[in-house]
Amino acid sequence: MSKLPSPCISVCKFKREGHCIGCSMTKPQKSMFKKLKKASHQQAFIDMLVHQQSDLGKYRHWPDAYRKRCDKKGVKAPI
Numbered sequence: 001m002s003k004l005p006s007p008c009i010s011v012c013k014f015k016r017e018g019h020c021i022g023c024s025m026t027k028p029q030k031s032m033f034k035k036l037k038k039a040s041h042q043q044a045f046i047d048m049l050v051h052q053q054s055d056l057g058k059y060r061h062w063p064d065a066y067r068k069r070c071d072k073k074g075v076k077a078p079i
Contacts, residue, residue, distance in 0.1 A: 003042070003075075004039070004042045004043075004046065004070070004075060004078060005075065006030070006033055006034065007023050007025060007033065007045075007049050007062075007066060008022070008023050008025065008030060009022045009023050009062060009065040009066060009069060010022070011023065014026070014027065016058075019052075019056060021058075022062065023049070023053075023059070023062055024049060024052050024053045024056055024059050024062070029049075032045070042078075043078050046078050046079060050063075063079050066079065067079070
């Protein structure tokens with residue numbers, strides 16, 4: 001599997017109690033994803049992020065935006 005692109009969808013506004021309004025990641029989570037090298041670790045992070053978005057709500061736009069980002073990079077979206 002190729003390296004997954006960051007789950008960030010280039011909104012980067014941290015308003016929801018420190019979570020980005022675009023992807024739900026916190027600043028430390030964004031830094032953490034960049035350090036993940038193994039595909040299994042990247043997939044686990046994406047899985048965690050999807051659960052986090054579900055718990056926080058208001059992130060229904062993210063899966064489509066992330067799929068487009070993956071398509072642009074030529075990588076199969078893991079969601």
